[in-house]
Every structure is written in structure tokens, then in C-alpha cells.
Amino acid sequence: MAGKTLYDKLWDAHVVRRQEDGTCLLYVDRHLVHEVTSPQAFEGLRLAGRKPWRVAANLATPDHNVPTTPPENGGRAQGITDPVARLQVETLDNNCDEFGIAEFKMDDIRQGIVHVISPEQGATLPGMTLVCGDSHTSTHGALGALAHGIGTSEVEHVLATQCLIQRKSKNMLVSIDGAVGPGVTAKDIVLAIIGEIGTAGGTGYAIEFGGEGIRDLSIEGRMTVCNMAIEGGARAGMVAVDQKTIDYVKGRPYAPTDEQWDAAVAAWRELHSDDDAQFDHTVRINGADIQPQVTWGTSPEMVVPVDGRVPDPAQQNDAVKADGMRAALKYMGLEANTPINTISIDKAFIGSCTNSRIEDLRAAATVAKGRKVADSVKLAMVVPGSGLVKAQAEKEGLDKIFIDAGFEWREPGCSMCLAMNADKLEPGERCASTSNRNFEGRQGQGGRTHLVSPAMAAAAAVAGHFVDVREF
Amino acid sequence: MEKFEKITGLVAPMDRSNVDTDAIIPKQFLKSIQRSGFGPNLFDEWRYLDHGEPGMDNSTRPLNPDFVLNQPRYQGAGILLARENFGCGSSREHAPWALLDYGFRVIIAPGYADIFFNNCFKNGILPIVLDASIVDELFQAVAANEGYSLTVDLETQTITTPNGNSIAFEVEMFRKHCLLNGLDDIGLTLQHMDDIRAYEARRTQETPWLFNP
Numbered sequence: 001m002a003g004k005t006l007y008d009k010l011w012d013a014h015v016v017r018r019q020e021d022g023t024c025l026l027y028v029d030r031h032l033v034h035e036v037t038s039p040q041a042f043e044g045l046r047l048a049g050r051k052p053w054r055v056a057a058n059l060a061t062p063d064h065n066v067p068t069t070p071p072e073n074g075g076r077a078q079g080i081t082d083p084v085a086r087l088q089v090e091t092l093d094n095n096c097d098e099f100g101i102a103e104f105k106m107d108d109i110r111q112g113i114v115h116v117i118s119p120e121q122g123a124t125l126p127g128m129t130l131v132c133g134d135s136h137t138s139t140h141g142a143l144g145a146l147a148h149g150i151g152t153s154e155v156e157h158v159l160a161t162q163c164l165i166q167r168k169s170k171n172m173l174v175s176i177d178g179a180v181g182p183g184v185t186a187k188d189i190v191l192a193i194i195g196e197i198g199t200a201g202g203t204g205y206a207i208e209f210g211g212e213g214i215r216d217l218s219i220e221g222r223m224t225v226c227n228m229a230i231e232g233g234a235r236a237g238m239v240a241v242d243q244k245t246i247d248y249v250k251g252r253p254y255a256p257t258d259e260q261w262d263a264a265v266a267a268w269r270e271l272h273s274d275d276d277a278q279f280d281h282t283v284r285i286n287g288a289d290i291q292p293q294v295t296w297g298t299s300p301e302m303v304v305p306v307d308g309r310v311p312d313p314a315q316q317n318d319a320v321k322a323d324g325m326r327a328a329l330k331y332m333g334l335e336a337n338t339p340i341n342t343i344s345i346d347k348a349f350i351g352s353c354t355n356s357r358i359e360d361l362r363a364a365a366t367v368a369k370g371r372k373v374a375d376s377v378k379l380a381m382v383v384p385g386s387g388l389v390k391a392q393a394e395k396e397g398l399d400k401i402f403i404d405a406g407f408e409w410r411e412p413g414c415s416m417c418l419a420m421n422a423d424k425l426e427p428g429e430r431c432a433s434t435s436n437r438n439f440e441g442r443q444g445q446g447g448r449t450h451l452v453s454p455a456m457a458a459a460a461a462v463a464g465h466f467v468d469v470r471e472f
Numbered sequence: 473m474e475k476f477e478k479i480t481g482l483v484a485p486m487d488r489s490n491v492d493t494d495a496i497i498p499k500q501f502l503k504s505i506q507r508s509g510f511g512p513n514l515f516d517e518w519r520y521l522d523h524g525e526p527g528m529d530n531s532t533r534p535l536n537p538d539f540v541l542n543q544p545r546y547q548g549a550g551i552l553l554a555r556e557n558f559g560c561g562s563s564r565e566h567a568p569w570a571l572l573d574y575g576f577r578v579i580i581a582p583g584y585a586d587i588f589f590n591n592c593f594k595n596g597i598l599p600i601v602l603d604a605s606i607v608d609e610l611f612q613a614v615a616a617n618e619g620y621s622l623t624v625d626l627e628t629q630t631i632t633t634p635n636g637n638s639i640a641f642e643v644e645m646f647r648k649h650c651l652l653n654g655l656d657d658i659g660l661t662l663q664h665m666d667d668i669r670a671y672e673a674r675r676t677q678e679t680p681w682l683f684n685p
Contacts, residue, residue, distance in 0.1 A: 256681035
């Protein structure tokens with residue numbers, strides 16, 4: 001019998017019950033909750049007279065709707081001005097209070113984007129199943145966990161039963177063979193992967209990311225890669241546990257201690273695919289071939305290296321794809337064959353669950369240091385992923401570097417990744433963004449999003465157009 | 473959840489691939505704490521010429537005449553014909569809520585994003601997967617025949633075309649069972665409460681760090 005993949009091991013350890021047709025009841029160790037996808041689930045619980053099955057498994061924070069404006073501009077001390085958004089955050093607060101769920105409220109330094117705060121607190125542990133009503137829950141797979149997004153009906157199901165009704169996905173290995181070059185980051189790796197497999201390439205699969213290019217990454221870098229597994233169609237992305245994983249978890253508030261720690265570490269060391277494990281599909285990418293990436297269209301798969309050009313639909317043989325490319329070019333206001341490094345930007349956004357951790361801010365600050373945001377750029381903003389990331393950055397003086405360079409230094413939240421709060425693009429505005437989706441209207445109706453790494457976003461803000469950060 | 477049995481509906485074509493859930497229901501409408509009322513804002517940015525916000529009177533907003541669902545021939549459609557990777561992106565269940573509220577009980581496409589696919593079943597929408605070539609033929613048939621309707625029978629897993637042709641489709645047994653009977657997942661799972669408790673008792677011994685208070 002063939003060995004098991006990491007996904008097989010995580011799956012098998014969490015099956016409560018298996019039906020004849022293969023549908024399983026899968027146990028959920030950790031459930032993260034935010035304000036947008038939970039109110040209807042709590043209401044469902046109440047209507048049915050149910051209570052959360054295991055209160056301690058849940059951790060909540062508001063992130064999508066919270067204002068990020070700094071204190072001197074009013075800030076969040078004044079609360080949320082949009083009454084609809086305010087009601088949603090208050091509803092989360094009330095639901096958590098009513099059911100006794102731990103919540104980092106808006107004024108708590110531990111508040112932030114769910115996918116930043118949970119690993120930061122050690123609430124994400126290797127070997128866990130973790131779900132949240134948010135597609136970027138795949139982030140947590142970076143720690144050797146099985147983590148994926150769910151809808152609101154499933155949020156209610158997890159609250160009520162601590163389980164999900166699931167069928168097992170297929171196994172895919174994406175291996176980055178060999179090291180990547182200098183100046184190439186986790187974001188470039190994952191964008192290159194999506195460019196290779198396509199936005200539906202991982203549909204029906206759980207992806208394990210491996211190979212030297214992945215093992216070389218820090219845990220935060222692995223989070224960036226797993227975060228965008230969903231943009232390649234896979235609900236779950238994951239990376240095997242190694243010493244970096246264990247070192248990352250140690251000492252965090254929710255992490256085990258003492259004898260529990262030793263037992264946990266022994267178990268976690270088994271969380272890798274066996275040498276003879278079989279994958280249903282394997283994709284290999286040569287690390288040295290990956291360049292800094294910039295998306296040009298309205299799907300994350302529409303991506304090219306920074307030294308490339310906007311592709312030409314006339315060269316595309318598939319008629320449906322060519323139509324999609326034409327629609328994307330029209331929306332993005334771009335001509336085919338335009339060199340990427342001549343495309344000017346109006347705004348820059350450094351933040352989101354993909355790229356708002358301390359290492360991301362350090363990378364951006366390294367580029368911004370001693371430079372100025374170009375006059376042609378209307379707004380360049382840095383939004384830390386959590387209150388603790390913000391505090392750490394301030395301790396390191398990164399806030400001053402950004403402010404001196406002309407960036408706005410904001411309070412933590414999802415912000416302009418999806419523009420549910422006041423941070424958004426105006427119609428026609430073009431943005432270098434470290435977020436995860438370049439869909440039409442994602443950052444504001446008519447807004448044009450180019451996905452890049454934090455260093456590339458900072459460099460674009462300074463130059464006023466996309467540049468190869470390696471030559472900057 | 474409403475039972476799904478046999479549905480005959482006018483077919484509306486959404487002829488683009490990778491339609492994401494941000495397009496199906498834009499983010500500003502996600503601030504609602506209700507599960508209903510999203511229909512008027514389905515495909516809001518494509519459907520209207522102005523910028524939509526929650527609380528607007530949608531009946532007075534300028535419609536985009538080029539958008540397919542605004543064309544007179546597709547009014548009252550109950551079946552949405554779509555392309556590859558429909559429902560990709562955000563996990564927002566507001567997307568199936570909006571489709572259902574608008575009146576769609578069936579979607580036909582060559583493929584869906586996993587989370588959206590799953591969310592449909594939880595809300596009584598049947599997302600049918602057909603070969604891209606068959607979907608292509610249906611797009612042509614819809615374009616050529618005004619009032620083109622299909623009958624979808626979940627029990628027999630068949631789609632019947634206006635000229636009586638039958639197209640078979642696959643659906644997972646358990647999902648079919650739930651949809652046909654309008655079953656509440658949570659109620660079903662709670663029938664296995666003892667299994668969940670036994671699992672927890674075992675895992676509390678094996679991996680106690682996952683059960684700390």
C-alpha cells in the first residue's frame with residue numbers, strides 16, 4: 001500500500017464517521033469567525049434553539065468592515081460611520097457575548113485580519129482542521145493544518161456540531177524545484193503557480209506546496225503561498241511541518257506548553273507526505289525560472305513577469321479564453337503588447353491577509369526607505385494585518401520610514417483588499433496591490449487592480465509605474 | 473430548505489468564464505445581516521449603470537440594456553446557463569442567496585468553484601455539471617430560440633430539452649437525497665451526536681493540546 005500524503009494524514013485523523021457513498025463527517029478543531037459571514041449563522045442557531053457545540057474552538061474578530069484611518073484623522077475611536085457596517089460589527093460583538101465566544105474586538109491590540117491573528121496567537125496549530133467563513137482560510141495550511149473556507153450555512157453547521165459534511169478532495173503536489181532567485185518572494189511564487197495551473201487548476205484538489213523553493217520560505221512566506229491556493233481553485237493549500245513550523249508556534253499564547261508541547265511536537269513531526277505517497281496530480285516549476293510577477297487582467301491567472309508585456313488575445317487559440325482576455329483588457333484600460341514596466345499607477349495598497357505580516361512590511365519598508373512616493377501617485381497606503389503587527393512595525397521604526405516616504409500608515413483590517421470599508425478605488429483608478437484578487441470591481445467599482453508583492457508595490461509607488469524591484 | 477423535485481424554467485445565458493462571486497453580489501451588499509433580499513442586487517455592477525449601495529430603491533435605478541438578464545426575452549428565467557469555473561473567488565454564501573432570491577433554482581455549467589458549488593446545495597439550488605461541448609450546444613440553442621426552456625428532473629437526473637431530447641447529469645447521492653427532501657444538514661449531523669462525542673473523547677487523549685479551554 002502506498003504511503004500517505006500530508007492531506008491524507010490530516011483528513012484521516014479527523015473523520016468522525018464515513019457514509020457508504022464516501023461522504024464523511026469531519027471534525028473541526030478551530031473555527032474562526034468574522035462579522036460578514038456569521039450573523040445569519042448565529043441567527044440560525046438562535047431560531048433552532050441551538051448552542052455552540054464547543055465554545056472554546058471558536059475565535060472571532062471583526063476585520064472586513066473596520067475603518068483603518070489613523071487616529072489623527074478621526075480613526076476608529078469614533079467608531080464606524082457607515083450605519084450598516086456598524087450594525088454588522090455590533091452584531092458580531094453581541095453574538096460572541098451571548099454565546100461566550102472569545103473575540104478580539106475593534107479596540108483590542110490583538111484585533112486584525114482573521115488569517116493574520118490566528119497564527120499570530122498560536123490559535124492555528126499543525127495537525128488541526130481549521131475553517132472560517134472566508135475563502136482565504138487556506139492561509140493556515142502553511143503550518144501543516146487542513147484549513148479551508150466555508151459558506152455561512154456551514155458556519156452554522158460547525159457552530160452547532162463542530163463538524164462538517166465533506167467529501168475528500170484529490171491530492172495535488174505543486175513543487176518549486178530549486179531555489180528562487182534574489183528579489184523573488186512568496187507572492188511571486190504563488191502568482192507564478194496560478195499562472196501555470198490556471199484559476200480553476202486546483203478545483204477538486206487539496207494542494208500541498210513543496211520543493212526547495214517552498215522549504216526555503218519563512219512560515220509567513222508559506223502563509224502567502226497557501227493564502228492564494230484558492231485563487232488556483234483549491235480550497236485548501238498546505239506545507240509540511242519542519243523545524244521552522246515548530247519554532248514559529250513555540251511560545252505563542254494559544255500554543256501548548258510543558259509536557260503537552262513535547263507530545264505535540266512529536267506528533268507534528270509526522271506531518272509530511274510519506275516518501276512513497278501518491279499524488280493524483282503533480283506540477284513542477286523550476287524555482288530559478290520564477291521572476292517578480294504582475295497581474296495584467298481580471299483573474300489572478302492573468303499574470304506575467306515584470307519584464308513581460310500584456311498578452312495579445314489574437315495569439316490565443318481558445319475562443320472563450322480570447323474573449324475573456326479582450327473583456328479583461330477593456331476593463332483594465334490596457335492595450336495588448338504594452339510593456340508591464342510602462343504601466344502607471346494611481347494608488348498603491350500594501351496589506352490584506354496575503355501580505356500584511358511583519359516580514360511583508362519589512363520588505364516594503366526596505367524599498368521605501370529614503371525614497372518618496374511619486375507625485376503622480378494619489379495614495380499609497382500600508383495597512384498592517386493586526387494590532388500586534390502594527391506595534392512590532394512601530395517598534396522597528398517602519399512606520400516612520402513609510403510616513404517619511406509619503407505612505408499613509410493605517411490601523412489593521414482587510415481594508416482595500418475588498419473595499420468593504422471606506423478604503424476603495426474610484427472608477428478607472430489603477431492600483432498596485434499586495435492583495436489576492438484582481439476581479440472587476442473588487443477594490444471599488446471600476447477600479448483596476450494589479451497584484452504584486454509588497455516590495456514590488458512599494459517600488460511602483462515610488463516610481464509611479466511598475467518596475468523590476470531587483471533593478472530598483 | 474425548499475424541496476427540489478422537478479423544475480421547468482426559462483434559460484438565461486451568462487456567456488463568460490470565471491464569473492466570480494464578487495460579480496454575482498458585490499461586497500457593499502454583504503454588510504446585511506439578513507439572508508434574503510439580495511435578488512435585486514444580483515450582478516449589480518453589470519446590471520445597473522449607476523453605483524449600487526444598500527438601501528437604494530433598485531426599481532428606479534438605470535438598467536444596463538446590454539446586460540443579458542435585462543433583455544426582455546430572459547425575464548422570469550429560472551435556469552442560468554454558465555461557463556467554466558462559475559462562482560470562483562470569495563466564499564460568500566450571499567452569492568447563492570442572491571441567485572435564489574432572483575429566481576434561479578438551477579445552474580448549468582462545465583464547472584464550478586468548490587465552495588460556491590457546495591453553498592448552492594445548502595440553499596436548494598442545483599448546480600449541474602455538463603461537458604463543455606453540451607454546454608456550448610445549449611448556449612447556441614438558447615441564442616437561436618426565444619423562450620428556450622428546460623425541464624430538470626432531479627429524481628431521474630435528466631434534463632429535457634424543448635424537442636424532447638434528454639441529457640443525463642451526475643449528482644452525489646447524499647446531496648441528491650438532501651435536496652429532494654429539503655433536509656436540514658445540522659439535524660442530520662446531530663443524529664450522530666454520540667459519534668462526535670466518542671471522537672472527541674478519543675482525541676482528547678491522543679491530542680490534548682487541541683482541546684485546551
